[in-house]
Amino acid sequence: MLTAVTGINWGDEGKGRVIDLLAENADVVVRYQGGNNAGHTVVAKQQKFVLNLLPSGILHENVICILGDGMVVDLEHLTNEIAQIREKGVVVTPNNLKLSKRATISMPWHKIQDELEETRLAKTGAAFGSTKRGIAYAYSDKYRKKTLRLGDLLHLKEESVQNRLKMMLEAKNLELAGCYYQEPMSYPALLSWCEAQAAELWPYIVDTGAYLEEALKEGKRVVLEAQLGAMRDIDYGIFPYTSSSSTISAYGPIGAGIPGKQLDHAVGVLKAYSTCVGAGPFTAEKAMPESWMELLRKFGGEYGAATGRPRRVGPFDAVASRYGLKCQNADKIALTKLDVLSMMKEIPVIVGYKKGNQEVTDFDPIEDLEEYVPIVRMLPGWQTDISGCVTYDELPDAAKAYVETLEDLLQHEIQFISVGAERSQYLTKGEWL
Template sequence: MLTAVTGINWGDEGKGRVIDLLAEHADIVVRYQGGNNAGHTVVTDQGKFVLNLLPSGILHPDVVCVLGDGMVVDLEHLEREIAQIESNGISISPEHLKLSSRATISMPWHRVQDELEEDRLAKSGSAFGSTRRGIAYAYSDKYRKKTLRLGDLLHLEEPGMQNRLKMMLESKNMELAGCYHQEPMSYSALLTWCKKEAQHFAPYICDTGSYLEQALQHGKKVLLEAQLGAMRDIDYGIFPYTSSSSTISAYGPIGAGIPGAHLDHVVGVLKAYSTCVGAGPFVAEHALSETWMESLRKAGGEYGAATGRPRRVGPFDAVASRYGLKCQNADQIALTKLDVLSQFDEIPIIVGYKKDGQFVDHFNPMDNLELCEPVLKYIPGWKEDISSCTSWEQLPENARSYILQIEELLNHEISFISVGAKREQYLLTHGAKEMFLCH
């Protein structure tokens, strides 16, 4: 069985929370795109973990985790992340973690370029809100064929590979010197860096595509883990304020290294309200006062897992969510952080936009969304703690009404609701299907 878990909105929907739960019933979890520019937060009995590169299944000792073909991998960051996980008593070995030989390496100069360019743009107020971790530059060089893949680390002694390194470095030094007046990087330092990373990661690097193909043939349950959400997809998101990779489910098998595989299920993850990290249009933040939004931000702990930046927040946006749901083609929906809304007397939902005096109920990322104003509908709040609810029937009536209203606006049932950060704080709804938990 092959299941993708994807974000329906701008990212930070709680995919790590859902994947960690589903991993209890899976054999393999695969990250299929992106790098360490975003993070998944998972809370277990062993503590709180922020995962940037490692799949959320890494906290399950019997689950094999894979960094797939479509990723860009910052090896220094990965080394630190593994060390942090192991410091909490979780062992990570090549049997537990496999790195695709076709995944792209985020080279040391990619972070440098990202920082220099974002600083340049910031001076004119034109910054993209980059995480400054070099992701866009790693993907750019991937398509220019001017970077390495992980498998190349296994061939550093070959003259052809060393010539490639020299060619790449010469080109990069010309860019950095000509555009940003930087001192050139040395070839000997670069080769030493590559050999160091090769020595450390060689046991983990393999043909993960063949491994996954065989696993599926033997009936293994494989989860594909997306980073960010539909609004950050390079093709279908709010370009240019997007990530540099494809975050949608259809890319999942390609980025995982099994392009001929067919997805059996897509779990789309939504938050019970809207959040966004980074620049770009975000209609929801114009819905209510800053006081209301700050109250929501604090209650939900809405700060970026990778950057620590305060997230932009607002009411649930049904217009954007319908678009994201269509992009992800999800047959199951997981709704997270419903408990955060328990403090409010009434809860707003964005049911449409007003643009040029006209009511708009569809989302088009090519429109000037900055001109859109949210149209709100208010649902009575429930004003009680729901964190111990374990069934649909135990939820307060007004909480159920809120869920039913979202289902009506999306024209889709919600299968799963999280009512707290801990693993056991969730419930399956009236529309839940057994297959959602990979049984």
């Protein structure tokens, strides 16, 4: 069975939590796009794990984890991430972690370019809110055919690879010197860097597409893990405030390395309220005063897993969520962090937008979203701890009414609800996976 877990909104919906739970019954978990510019936070073994590149399934001993074809991989970051979770007792070997030979390498200059350009744009107030981890530049060079793939690390002694490396470096030095007045980088230093990465990671680099084809043929359960959400998709998100890859479920099999396969399920993950990291339009933050948002941020621990930046927050946005649900074509919905709302006497929900005197119920990411203001409906809160609830019927009536209001606005059943940060603190309703 092939299942993708995707974000319906801006990212940070809690996908890592859902993937971690699905991994209990999975054989393989695959990251299929993105890089280390975002992260999944998972609480397991009485510890908190922040995973930027490694799939969330790495916390399960019997699960094979894969970094797929569609990713851009910062090799030094990956090595450090492996070392950090090993220190917490997690086993990572070539037996349970496999790196696609087709995945793109994030080269040393990509982070340099990202930081230099974001700094330049910030002077005019036009910065994108980049994490400065080089993701856009790694993807850009992928499509310009001016970077290496992981499989190239296995062939560094070959003349063809070395010639390509020299060509790439020459072009990059011209860019960095001409645009940003940087000193040129040397070929011997670059080759030495590549050799050091190859020495560290070569046992992990394989044809992961062939591995996945065989796993599916044997009837194994494969979970595809997305980074970020529909609003950050390069084609369907709020351009140009997007990531540089496709975050939607339809890309899952392609980015995983099995383009001929179809998904059996797409799980769309929603948070019980709205959050956003980075720049760009975010209508939800216009709904409530800053004091309300700061309280929500505090109780929800809303700080970026990769950057530590405070997240922009607001009420649940039904308009944006309907659009994200359509993009992800999700047949299952997981709602996370319902427990965070337990301290509220009244809970706001965005049911529409207004532009002047016109009411808007459909989300269009290429419209000037800054002109829209939210239409808010207030729902009664439950003001009691729900973290111990293990069935839907145990939830307070007001909490059930909140969930059912979201279902009505989305025109879709919610089958999974998290009521706390621990693995065991969730409940299901309807037909879950």
